[in-house]
Amino acid sequence: ERRSSSLQHRAALCGAGQKEMSSHESWSLSPEEFEIWDRLYRIKESDGIKEPVLPRVQFETLENLEGTPKPQEGTRELSLSEWSIWQNQPLPTSLVGHSGPCHLFISAMEMMELMRHQQGDCSYERELQPHLRMEDVNIPGNKRMEDRA
Amino acid sequence: MEERGGRAGGFRKNTVDRLLHLHFRDARTRVNADAQLLMAELLKVFVREAAARAARQAQAEDLEKVDTEQLEKVLPQLVCSCGPELHGSRIWM
Numbered sequence: 001e002r003r004s005s006s007l008q009h010r011a012a013l014c015g016a017g018q019k020e021m022s023s024h025e026s027w028s029l030s031p032e033e034f035e036i037w038d039r040l041y042r043i044k045e046s047d048g049i050k051e052p053v054l055p056r057v058q059f060e061t062l063e064n065l066e067g068t069p070k071p072q073e074g075t076r077e078l079s080l081s082e083w084s085i086w087q088n089q090p091l092p093t094s095l096v097g098h099s100g101p102c103h104l105f106i107s108a109m110e111m112m113e114l115m116r117h118q119q120g121d122c123s124y125e126r127e128l129q130p131h132l133r134m135e136d137v138n139i140p141g142n143k144r145m146e147d148r149a
Numbered sequence: 150m151e152e153r154g155g156r157a158g159g160f161r162k163n164t165v166d167r168l169l170h171l172h173f174r175d176a177r178t179r180v181n182a183d184a185q186l187l188m189a190e191l192l193k194v195f196v197r198e199a200a201a202r203a204a205r206q207a208q209a210e211d212l213e214k215v216d217t218e219q220l221e222k223v224l225p226q227l228v229c230s231c232g233p234e235l236h237g238s239r240i241w242m
Contacts, residue, residue, distance in 0.1 A: 027163035052217055076217070083222040091226050092209075094201035095194060102230040 050076035088113045159193035162186060199227055 029037060043051050053075045058064055088110040090098050098106070115124070162185040169180055169188065180188070200215075202223040207215040
């Protein structure tokens with residue numbers, strides 16, 4: 001039912017006549033478009049699905065500019081962490097490839113997956129420890145090399 | 150990029166301009182027509198990418214229908230993939 005009307009809607013938009021075009025000058029939906037949106041895509045209470053909302057940015061250690069957002073009644077906040085187990089490999093892409101930061105995110109998830117099962121010593125620490133130079137780090141109360149020189 | 154009545158086959162320029170202006174801090178900020186068209190194209194690519202990745206996820210799970218769950222699975226990599234690396238359609242099997 002939805003498919004056929006969406007085809008009609010596409011035909012209506014593609015075979016746009018003068019009248020159709022004039023209403024397209026505006027930034028908002030034309031009455032015809034509004035009708036299509038209302039009928040096919042708008043989430044209504046009778047649909048029994050919650051309106052998806054994105055999580056808001058919040059800094060734990062800074063004062064947040066906007067007050068703490070309250071979860072709204074009847075909405076479902078999309079989760080960025082619920083499927084973390086799927087994130088340790090690059091997922092397929094279509095036109096937009098994965099960015100550098102995205103690859104970093106994927107390798108971090110991969111690393112966490114490996115470390116999840118570790119017991120006792122941390123392999124990452126073992127790997128890095130030999131490369132530690134005390135003069136590179138700032139430890140309060142620790143005499144720096146140049147101070148001693 | 151075809152311009153028909155200010156539409157780049159997706160978002161209308163006026164709509165894009167309006168959306169951007171909703172979020173500008175300085176009311177004097179302006180967007181020129183080329184940037185509006187480019188932004189309309191960018192938004193279209195973003196929407197199509199989200200839809201394609203979610204559809205691919207549904208396919209991988211042998212589902213006929215894309216649901217919020219499939220979108221949620223592709224969301225983390227989608228939102229941090231908004232980098233400049235465009236490449237041709239690659240089919241992953």
